[in-house]
Amino acid sequence: MSLVRAEMERLSARRFVQLMVVLLVLAFAVTAATTLAGSHKPSASELISAREQAVEARESMEARHQECLARQEGTLPSEPSGYFPADCSEIDPIRQDRLPIAADYLPGVFSFAEQAEPLLYFLIAFLVLFGFLVGASYIGADLNSGGVVNLLLWRPRRLTVLATKLGTLLGTVLVLALLASAFYLATFWVIGQTAGLAGHLDGDFWRSLGAVHGRGLVLVLLASASGFAIATLGRHTSAALGAVAAYAVVWELGGRLVLEIVDARRPDQLMLSSHIAAWLSGETKFFDPQLCLGNSADGYCEGFYSLTWGPALLVLLGLTGGLTAAAFAVFRRRDLI
């Protein structure tokens, strides 16, 4: 326990950690301030008008769907009054992800219900970056400066020391992420209540937001552990940064290009970014024209395939677990000079 306390003090005293927290607060303050400045409480007439426009838009969608069905059944003249898909269910309002609502017709009005999720994604992205960089610099700088050696002279148990450092990092990042996200969402909720629109905040909304939040926190922890593990393997903070840059350029860009040239099937599922997106959103669809090759001429083929959160989580856990296990195995036997 004393080692954990000492490590927490060391972590919180790091200038880089303090700088990242300041950046987080700054980004948060700028986002909140610009949102507040660009939003106003809608008047009663604005609300009535927006609701009417939303109703009209929904009715228009329904009418268009009915028209599409009528043309397929031949009950309407053949001259089309616009584009209609071959499959009318594509424009069936019931099958849409979302229908027009009043908030869509309130320009300059912040709606918490509509904006909470995108705002949360922004926060998660920042926290992922924060966790990765802090995780890498925490151990990287200590290995490079001799801080770890100093600690091992006091506690000559390598695995205990490294595990304590990792545990302290993950615990600290988790607490910070929880506090930051709670404060962040609460602030925008207040903005919505006082200078905008709260929106429809029912149980489904909170469940959906909670799920994104929970998945985001897991991603933040995985990023922190990965940064820590790569920097441990490479002995330097820069090793983690270099590894990420190399992966992004070599595989996400170069590899993707090569896979497209050789007409590989489902190239996106080989990319880490696809799995991150699938984990965060629950499911992500990717287009692959190769999937439609060989289909009969009259057969319908969308060419889409999806990645879901379950397999995506396995990939992310496997990668992070592998890196962490390798870091511990190498650190256990490494010469510290």
Place this chain on the structure above:
Amino acid sequence: MSAVIEIEGLRKTFHSLRNGRRVAVDGFDLLVEAGQVHGFLGPNGSGKTTTLRALLGLVRADSGRMTVLGEPSPELLPRVAGQVGAIVESPQFFGNFTGYRTLRLLARAGGVPVSRVDEALDLVGLRDRGDERVKGYSLGMKQRLAVASALLKDPRLLILDEPANGLDPAGIREMRDLMRSLAANGVTVLVSSHILAEIQLICDHVTIISRGRRVAAGRVDEVLAGHDRHEFLVRVAEPERAVELLHAAELTAVVDGETLVVSGVSDATVVSRVLGEQGLWVGELTPLRPDLESVFLELTGGYEHPSVPRQVDPSGPQGEAVIDLDRGVDA
């Protein structure tokens, strides 16, 4: 006396893509007994720090047996780590921490009462500067802080790698007094240093390492005695004539400026008698005792020619004679 540190046959080889294989320590032995202030000497690159790192579990030895306070190291080092204070080279500390906070952090990590921090700062002379940030410390103050970190545990064994680095003459003297005081209180001290005069003043025992091997070990006075050539500096009115007379008496003598150096003489009265019988009266007759520096340079091949830049210890064993005062001589 019981052994506090025992190293037998320590061997460590480093491998790297750029430099290939390099033998840093090759069958090195070290014995430090309780209550000793033991000097550990060797040229740059001779394997001193590698030996200390291996002893403290920071590098993995290829082979050899090591014990610290009776426990095999590094396997059971954690059992006695609380009684071993060590600094290896110059440890780095957070620049934005104060000296006090630095030590408090280490005390917490090691389960040592925080009350020891003030005592340790006091011991190394940093009591009044403990509230200042480490980045404002001079090299000598950082070195004092490092020594304070090693003293925090109130150790039975203190291992100090170059503790005098960066210290001014007054600081070196304080460090010497501190080590003497610790030794007087029963702390065993193993200290590596390049300041040979300091080692000679502080240490009662010494081990010299060169090219990864032990080349001398034992009590300081015994090591020096082992290299005593029984030489005397003689001042007479006619040096050339004196040399002829001494040669005639089957003594080895050479002229050195206005003086003579006579070698291989166990009894100084022989010189004064040989010269006095021929009417040459001796003005000065001084025994030339070896100091640790001359022994060190002789054993480690450190002195070649003033105009030739000396290279750091090359890696790997060179097959030189190993003089072991405890165990005899082996090749």
